Amino acid sequence: GESVGLHLPTLSVQEGDNSIINCAYSNSASDYFIWYKQESGKGPQFIIDIRSNMDKRQGQRVTVLLNKTVKHLSLQIAATQPGDSAVYFCAENGRGSSNTGKLIFGQGTTLQVKP
């Protein structure tokens, strides 16, 4: 079946350190992956996405890595700041290039940044 999961429910890091949030997916047909950040009381906010023809994509302070061989996705946050504290979700489209646009979400990892 289709599932997206995260390895750790909570990640605690020191301010200024780098954070790495991991995600495993099971559907090899997925060709679009995306990371969201959700703060308390708000909807998920888009961070970065990546297509299956890439293995790395960088944004501002964030990098997404995709390893299709082991079906693993990670989000790296450089110089983590208190404002990065939130729940992070990975998502996949689940059905490949003919997909309907529906995203399947993992359960989320809570990132706690210690000052």
Next chain:
Amino acid sequence: GAGVSQSPSNKVTEKGKDVELRCDPISGHTALYWYRQSLGQGLEFLIYFQGNSAPDKSGLPSDRFSAERTGGSVSTLTIQRTQQEDSAVYLCASSNGPGSPLHFGNGTRLTVT
């Protein structure tokens, strides 16, 4: 508007009552989605509208749930005869279509007493 707008932001209703939740997507976005998020959980897909195509209703948990999208813009999610297990945050999102990021509203927190 600048983002996806949902109303009401909070809704408390009695068990057995019907509720309607509204979503105004980003102007020009062709796709609209409804998800449900229970406390401390991930997002559960409910329904998806893409242009004039028939909606993907595969995530609706029961026939008490329905949604429509009028004029290709505003959408309403209706829950009939609400149950306590319907309590959750209902999130709406819109996008430019498959392969584009979803942009979420802040959700409607539904509490069924």
